[in-house]
Amino acid sequence: MSVAGRLVLIAGATSASGLAATRALVSAGARVVAVGRDAAKLEPVVAAGASAEVCDLTDEAAVGELAERIHAHEGRVDGVLHLVGGWRGGGGLAGQSDADFRFLEGSLTSLRHVSRVFDADLRASDAGRLAVVSSTAVARPLAGGANYAAVKAATEAWARAVAQGFAKNARDAAKPLAAASVIYRVKSLDGLEDALAQRFADLWTTDAEHVNDTIVELTDPAL
Structure with missing residues (x-):
C-alpha cells in the first residue's frame, strides 16, 4: 500500500505544517485538497500541487457543503490530516479566560465537523486514515496552559472515539480493519513540519x- 493515487484532505492547511504535508503527499503521488479560511494564504499549497477549498471548519453547514463539493469534483476522501490549532x-489558572478557551475550542469543533462528515468515506476506503496533532501538555498540563491542555485532551478523546468506531465497523462487517485514527503529540511543531508530513504519508504503508x-x-529529529 501507499498514499499514491489517494485523495487526502488537509484541514487547516495554511500553516507551515500544511505546506510541508502538501509537498510530501503530492511528491508521493497523492491528490490533496487543502482547506483554510483565507484564499490568499492557500496560494503556497496550490503552488505545491494541491487544490484549494475555502471553508470555515467551525461552521457545521459549511463543512457539509464542503464535503458535497469534494465528492462532486474529486470523489471519496481516503485521508484527513487535521492541523487546525493555535495557542493562547x-x-x-486565573488567566485562563473564557475568550481564550472559546478560541482554542474552535480546533476541537472543526475536528468534530470534519471527522463526522467524512467518516463514511474513511470507513469505505480500503485504507482510510485520520490524523490529529495534539500536545505533550496533555500528559503534563500546566496551570498557565489549562485551557490549551483541556482542549487537546478532548481532541485526543475524540480521535480515539473515531478509532473505536473504525474497529467496531470492521468487526460488525466481519472484515479486516482498513481505517485508522492516529494521534501525534508534539511539544511544538516548529522544526517538525517535515517529520509530521512524512509520518502521515507513511501511514498508508502500514496496516491499519x-x-x-x-x-x-x-x-526533533536533530536531537
Whole structure:
C-alpha cells in the first residue's frame, strides 16, 4: 500500500505544517485538497500541487457543503490530516479566560465537523486514515496552559472515539480493519513540519490494525 493515487484532505492547511504535508503527499503521488479560511494564504499549497477549498471548519453547514463539493469534483476522501490549532495561555489558572478557551475550542469543533462528515468515506476506503496533532501538555498540563491542555485532551478523546468506531465497523462487517485514527503529540511543531508530513504519508504503508488508536510522540529529529 501507499498514499499514491489517494485523495487526502488537509484541514487547516495554511500553516507551515500544511505546506510541508502538501509537498510530501503530492511528491508521493497523492491528490490533496487543502482547506483554510483565507484564499490568499492557500496560494503556497496550490503552488505545491494541491487544490484549494475555502471553508470555515467551525461552521457545521459549511463543512457539509464542503464535503458535497469534494465528492462532486474529486470523489471519496481516503485521508484527513487535521492541523487546525493555535495557542493562547499564560497568567496561571486565573488567566485562563473564557475568550481564550472559546478560541482554542474552535480546533476541537472543526475536528468534530470534519471527522463526522467524512467518516463514511474513511470507513469505505480500503485504507482510510485520520490524523490529529495534539500536545505533550496533555500528559503534563500546566496551570498557565489549562485551557490549551483541556482542549487537546478532548481532541485526543475524540480521535480515539473515531478509532473505536473504525474497529467496531470492521468487526460488525466481519472484515479486516482498513481505517485508522492516529494521534501525534508534539511539544511544538516548529522544526517538525517535515517529520509530521512524512509520518502521515507513511501511514498508508502500514496496516491499519498496527496504527489505529495509537499515540505517537514526535521529537526533533536533530536531537
